[in-house]
Amino acid sequence: MNVLKKHTLKFISIIVLVVVVGAIGWYQSAQADGSSTPGNIDDPIVTKSYVDQAVAKLVKAELDKKTGGKESGSATLEVVTLPWGSKLIVEDGAEIIVRSGKAVAYSSDKNGLSDLTDGLDIAPGKPLANNHLILAPRGGRGVEADPKQAKGLIVLVRGGYKVE
Structure with a gap:
């Protein structure tokens, strides 16, 4: 047993x-x-606006890393009036549309602008057609009023620019 x-x-x-x-x-x-339980320290409840703000901060931080924190050119078309004898010099990738007056391409070197409407390259000193979308692939290029006319230009510009 x-x-x-x-x-x-x-x-x-x-x-x-x-x-x-x-x-x-x-x-x-x-x-x-x-x-x-939802809403406690282990499982917090958040609102959509909080998530949207947090995501926006992260996106802005990533964009600042990519652009070095600099603002790029304007995303909207800006109307610029150029008096006769002045030049519109744009930054890399800027777009120009001549609305009024006769314009010629300007460049500090032998390369010119791109006419995206007709698909043509425009050498410095050559005329630009009105209402055509013109691209400046590099900075330091732009437009000026045709020396044969006595009035200025009205152009639309998207991107950084300066008037000289």
């Missing part, structure tokens, strides 16, 4: 051990499955 008691005691000990280990495992999984 002594052997029977020994096996029974062993069997009961194993069952108790399995039950205790199972209970501990169940308790830990219940704590880790996210059953915490």
Whole structure:
């Protein structure tokens, strides 16, 4: 009989051990499955406006990294009136549309502007057609009034520029 008691005691000990280990495992999984109350420190509730502001800050930070924190040119077309004898010098990638007057291309080197409407390259000193979209692929280029006329120009500009 002594052997029977020994096996029974062993069997009961194993069952108790399995039950205790199972209970501990169940308790830990219940704590880790996210059953915490929404809105507490472990599971905060945020509003859409908070998320929008946080995302906007991150996007601005990434854009500042890419552009070095500098503002690029204006995204809208700006009307510029050029008096006769002055030049409109634009920055890299600026766009120009001549609205009034006769204009010629200006460049400090032998390269000129791109007429995107007709798909042509315009050498310095050559006339620009009115109402055509002109691209300055590099800075230091622009337009000036045709020396054969006595009036200035009205142009639309998108991007950085200066009037000389």
